[in-house]
Amino acid sequence: MGNDDISPNYVPTIAAIHAGLPKDLQNPQLGIICGSGLSGLVEDLRDTVIIPYGTIPGFSNSTVPGHKSALAFGRLGSGNGVPVVAMLGRFHPYEGHSMSSVVFPVRVMAQLGVKDLIITNAAGSLNPSIPVGTIVIIHDHIALPNLTGMNPLLGPQRSPNHLRFLPLSDAYSFELRRLAFLAANKLNLDDSALAEGTYAWVSGPTYETPAEGRFLRNAGADVVGMSTIPEVLAGREEGLNVMVMSLVTNFVVIPDQYRSIRAEVKAELAGQRVEAPEVEVVSHADVLTIGKEKAEVMKGLVGQIVELRQLNV
Numbered sequence: 560m561g562n563d564d565i566s567p568n569y570v571p572t573i574a575a576i577h578a579g580l581p582k583d584l585q586n587p588q589l590g591i592i593c594g595s596g597l598s599g600l601v602e603d604l605r606d607t608v609i610i611p612y613g614t615i616p617g618f619s620n621s622t623v624p625g626h627k628s629a630l631a632f633g634r635l636g637s638g639n640g641v642p643v644v645a646m647l648g649r650f651h652p653y654e655g656h657s658m659s660s661v662v663f664p665v666r667v668m669a670q671l672g673v674k675d676l677i678i679t680n681a682a683g684s685l686n687p688s689i690p691v692g693t694i695v696i697i698h699d700h701i702a703l704p705n706l707t708g709m710n711p712l713l714g715p716q717r718s719p720n721h722l723r724f725l726p727l728s729d730a731y732s733f734e735l736r737r738l739a740f741l742a743a744n745k746l747n748l749d750d751s752a753l754a755e756g757t758y759a760w761v762s763g764p765t766y767e768t769p770a771e772g773r774f775l776r777n778a779g780a781d782v783v784g785m786s787t788i789p790e791v792l793a794g795r796e797e798g799l800n801v802m803v804m805s806l807v808t809n810f811v812v813i814p815d816q817y818r819s820i821r822a823e824v825k826a827e828l829a830g831q832r833v834e835a836p837e838v839e840v841v842s843h844a845d846v847l848t849i850g851k852e853k854a855e856v857m858k859g860l861v862g863q864i865v866e867l868r869q870l871n872v
């Protein structure tokens with residue numbers, strides 16, 4: 560899955576978007592990507608204009624429950640506020656979208672004038688000290704697909720302004736992460752509400768086996784998900800400041816030890832029938848439920864980050 564569309568034609572896309580917007584919303588400063596079940600993040604936008612993906616050349620539709628398929632434009636923050644564009648729903652490679660379609664909206668955001676990009680997602684925790692409901696401010700990532708030939712930036716250099724060899728040691732904006740913690744403080748959130756950690760990107764759509772979960776945990780990842788990193792890479796390649804907030808919606812199932820069938824059969828042969836174990840499984844429905852529960856907190860944080868950014872704190 561390489562990058563199949565190196566030079567997208569932005570003209571019809573930007574024209575379609577601008578045609579649907581009043582002048583003062585045409586150059587948003589902040590981009591937001593709403594993860595699974597997190598479209599409620601934009602409820603506080605003012606003067607909102609919704610543009611369905613289906614009407615925007617180059618955009619696909621998201622097929623995942625909990626993802627809408629529209630851009631929301633509006634204003635966030637006090638006074639006149641900051642013009643914002645939000646993706647209500649994203650594209651995942653596992654849906655069959657090409658890598659270039661997955662990151663196209665981020666490139667379009669950059670064309671529209673976005674400078675800061677806040678990416679959200681639902682993720683599974685690999686770290687026992689990061690429970691369900693925690694919001695993890697991502698400070699690093701492990702992207703196995705990137706290491707094995709699925710890097711979204713594969714292909715000819717896009718332009719002289721797009722770095723051929725993009726460094727990623729500074730991928731996650733120190734400034735925006737700082738504002739996230741200042742915002743949590745302003746909102747009187749408990750220390751445990753926000754954590755910092757490393758996101759592991761996997762292609763999905765299967766959830767991890769216990770051995771895969773253990774492998775990722777041992778590799779140093781704190782949370783795992785099937786999105787986000789292509790957007791981070793494209794955002795950085797486009798010169799945006801990027802921050803990622805992962806909402807932990809479940810623990811990745813990693814039993815300490817496997818139940819031995821041999822031992823159970825031995826017990827059965829000795830006359831003691833053992834019941835089949837109940838194995839805990841993750842479901843997307845559970846992921847969406849936690850998203851709904853925590854949408855308010857996520858929304859509050861984003862709003863407060865915008866407020867602090869406006870004040871140049």
Ligand SMILES: O=P(O)(O)O[C@H]1O[C@H](CO)[C@@H](O)[C@H]1O
Pocket residue numbers: 593594595623649651679680681682763784785786787842843846
């Ligand atoms: O990363 P987002 O889009 O929030 O969604 C997460 O939730 C889905 C699995 O439940 C996967 O798509 C995973 O990546």
